[in-house]
Amino acid sequence: MTNNHLKIDPAVAAERASIDILINGHRVWSVDLLSEPLPKDGVKEWPAALAPFLDGHAEVMVVDSATGEELAGQSVRLGTSQSAIAVVDHQGRWLAVNKWGRMGKSFAxxxxxxxxxxxxxxxxxxxxxxxxxxxxxxxxxxxxxxxxxxxxxxxxxxxxxxxxxxxxxxxxxxxxxxxxxxxxxxxxxxxxxxxxxxxxxxxxxxxxxxxxxxxxxxxxxxxxxxxxxxxxxxxxxxxxxxxxxxxxxxxxxxxxxxxxxxxxxxxxxxxxxxxxxxxxxxxxxxxxxxxxxxxxGSYNFQRDFWEEHYESGVATLPSDAHDVRGAEYLAAHVTGGSRVVDLGCGAGSNAAWLATHGFDVTAVDYSPNALSLTCNRLGANDADVSLLRLNLNDFRQYAELLHQLADEPRPTHVLASHLLERMGHLGRYNVLRAFRHVARLGGTVVAVIDTVPAPDVSFRDPSTWHLEVSPFKNELASFGLSLIRPRLLTATPRDHQRRTLLCEIALSPGSVKGSAQ
Amino acid sequence: MKEKILAVLRSISPRLADRAIRAKQLASPTSVKSRIHRVALLEARVETLTEQVRELREEIDESRRDALRVAELTDIVEHRLSTPKES
CATH class of the missing domain: 3.30.460.10 (Beta Polymerase, domain 2)
Structure with a gap:
């Protein structure tokens, strides 16, 4: 057994329909041998979601799922930790790989x-x-x-x-x-x-x-x-x-x-x-x-990822979650005290910064954990922000947001920091319609976008995704929008690695009404 | 020489001789060119049909998405019309 795989004697699993892998007495993974028989060498890679937990010592057992019969067992030491391996969530509840390949709780x-x-x-x-x-x-x-x-x-x-x-x-x-x-x-x-x-x-x-x-x-x-x-x-x-x-x-x-x-x-x-x-x-x-x-439709694209991402608190979040340069730029280009909607607020760094600098902020996200973190951050900063749980993939919810914006007597400005490149294209179209609406009402739209993928880019992790500038410009054009005053950020190694772009998005000249999209 | 071999072959097995003649015809430069041409045509046809299937699939997806958009818009309008205006 290694950090990457475990090896099960194929003879042990022969004629079994399913086996469970137990770590320190808890089921953490089940292998359906009817759909996916063991390879001849018996080597199975640990599921990607389980691998990060495998650091420490453990009693690992293989049992028959139906009868509970113990088929094999071994004491192992993986990684560098001296502690016992515990595949648990932040509340100490044991987790197992679920049918989606993610770690989930179970009744057991x-x-x-x-x-x-x-x-x-x-x-x-x-x-x-x-x-x-x-x-x-x-x-x-x-x-x-x-x-x-x-x-x-x-x-x-x-x-x-x-x-x-x-x-x-x-x-x-x-x-x-x-x-x-x-x-x-x-x-x-x-x-x-x-x-x-x-x-x-x-x-x-x-x-x-x-x-x-x-x-x-x-x-x-x-x-x-x-x-x-x-x-x-x-x-x-x-x-x-x-x-x-x-x-x-x-x-x-x-x-x-x-x-x-x-x-x-x-x-x-x-x-x-x-x-x-x-x-x-x-x-x-x-x-x-x-x-x-x-x-x-598919309204919750990647929501589970973001829920997990924000579950463990602010301290473990990567640097982009604390980046407020989008907020600073917006503050420098619109009237002080204006209303700002932070779309996809995440952990709330931009929303808190804007609120503490006198702006009337509405922070929007579809992840309750993100809104909870934002709320905590606001408390710490003594800032006042309206929190709005809203799913931009849902056309009806997005329409409700437009309705609220239209009711505002003064222009509303929008910040979308690391939102556009982390959405599916259909959801992004809703956001671009919202941008167009804001622009028509005289508001300013500021976006921060990674234009190069992370070296470890994967479908499972939207924070590694990117949006290439040229196709994005075409996308904007189809909504009657243009990218203006783009500038590549250069302050951090991450900026260079991801070629992070700060820009405004505005109505294209001559297309005040936008396209029919 | 070839005729002699063929004659001997025919004397041993007329069917085998016929097969040898057919094989020779198939392997003739004209015949090979013709087959290459036919394969190229088929490949082009498959490519065209694959592209048409892709386009049709996209159109079906788009039409199916219309059902969702119609429902969303209908719901927005009905909900707005049935919600009393704030005084």
Whole structure:
């Protein structure tokens, strides 16, 4: 075993469907051997998300996922630390690699009360859906746990509910879902929209930390005889396998389920759903991904990354999180005391700087952890800033922001420091529309952008991304915007490495009305 | 000389001799050129069709995104119209 990989004797894993890797007695990773058999040499690389934790000493064990039978074990010392390896979050809760390849909490490592609390929330949501004639039924790991074990699965991390919509057109399905979101929020529930067919209800402890999630999916049949349930389920299934609903029992509680739960489980997983495979990964066909992503959107692109990025506090953040040169530039070029919206405020360094220099600041981000850090920073600086949790990938939320800006009697200025290069292109288009709106109302827009990727650039880490100047200028032009007074920053080694650009973005001459984009 | 070999071959196996003649024809410079030409045409055709599939896929994606945009705009308008104006 090394920091990069572990080697498992293939004979030990032979004829096993799934193995769990335990570190100091806690499951941290499961390998689905049905989908991905061990290589002949038995060498498996540690998942990228787990590797950073592997520093210290540990008892590592390999056990059969289904029976718990111990197959192999070894005392190891990895890295330089003298401490015992603990794969835990900042609250000391054990984590395991989840189906997305990220480190996540699971019921197995949680305190007992969590299952009951989450099921209470699930019960409330079933009642809510039934009262609105939405035909709810349990799905995903929740249905699997109920059918296979009558219990919540230890490796699961949330509860899954769907409602069977009577609509079939994506627009109608979305409109119905918007209304559901409003009603849930009116009840004080924190809702994260993943798409117009997938809501995530977040429940927090009294200290504000996430306690658990319940996913609410939209299911619908199409004329082609397929059951659809974004983001993954799409396949042939007779309606008779769905309705009238059956009842399954989970931890002693009854829940509505598809008429033939086994049929749904085959469509969602595969014929092996009866075999415990904690490391099972959903492989959604490209055609299904494209269909659902375009029909229903993808509103939380990289939000999980930023939530983790800002979870550990300001001290561990890289230098760009403390950079206030965008704020300094804006302050030097607009009237003192103006209103400024800091789009993608992150840890809040620019917002705090502007507020302490007399500006009326609104800090916007879609990451609650980022807003929480900003709030702490403001307290430390004795600064007053309006915090706005707003997802710029969501056209409706962005429209709400435009509406607020239009109501302002004086021009609002916008700062977007390291935002544009870290978004997907569809979300960036929303931001550029907001820029155009601000510019039309007489405001100034300032942006800070990395124009060269980081040496260790990866899809997983948006802070390593960049935006090339020439294609970006073309993008701006299609919105009737131009990049003006660009200058490369040169004060730090990072500036040189990333060729960081500070610029203004303004309406192109002769295109006051902008393009039709 | 070639004719003699062919005659001997025909006396041993007429079918084998016919195959040898066909193979010789296929390997003739004219025939090779013709095949190279056909492969080039096919490659060009595949390239064209691949490009057309890519374009169609983009158009389908765009049309599907329209459904989302219609829903978002409808929701914004309906919500605005149903929200009482602040006095």
């Amino acid at each position: 490592g949680a305190e007992e009360g969590l299952r009951d609390r989450l099921l209470d929330h699930l019960d409330d949501l079933v009642v809510f859906c039934e009262s609105r004639n939405l035909r709810p039924f349990v799905v995903g790991g929740t249905l699997l746990g109920a059918v296979r074990e009558g219990k919540i699965l230890g490796h699961d991390d949330d509860a899954d509910l769907a409602y069977l919509s009577r609509h079939t057109h994506p627009s109608d399905l979305a409109l119905e879902n918007f209304q559901i979101e409003r009603e849930l929020e009116a009840r004080g529930i924190e809702v994260v929209r993943h798409s117009t067919a997938h809501l995530q209800l977040t429940f927090r402890t009294s200290s504000g930390k996430v306690d658990g999630y319940v996913d609410l999916f939209t299911a619908f049949f199409r004329d082609d005889g397929t059951i659809n349930q974004p983001f993954h389920v799409r396949g042939p299934m007779p309606e008779a396998s769905m309705v009238p609903f059956s009842t399954v029992t989970l931890e002693g509680r009854p829940y509505p389920a598809p008429a033939v739960p086994e049929d749904w489980l085959v469509v969602n997983y595969d014929e092996n759903w009866r075999t415990p495979l904690p490391g099972y990964k959903l492989h959604t066909p490209q055609a299904t991904q494209r269909r659902f992503r375009n029909w229903f």
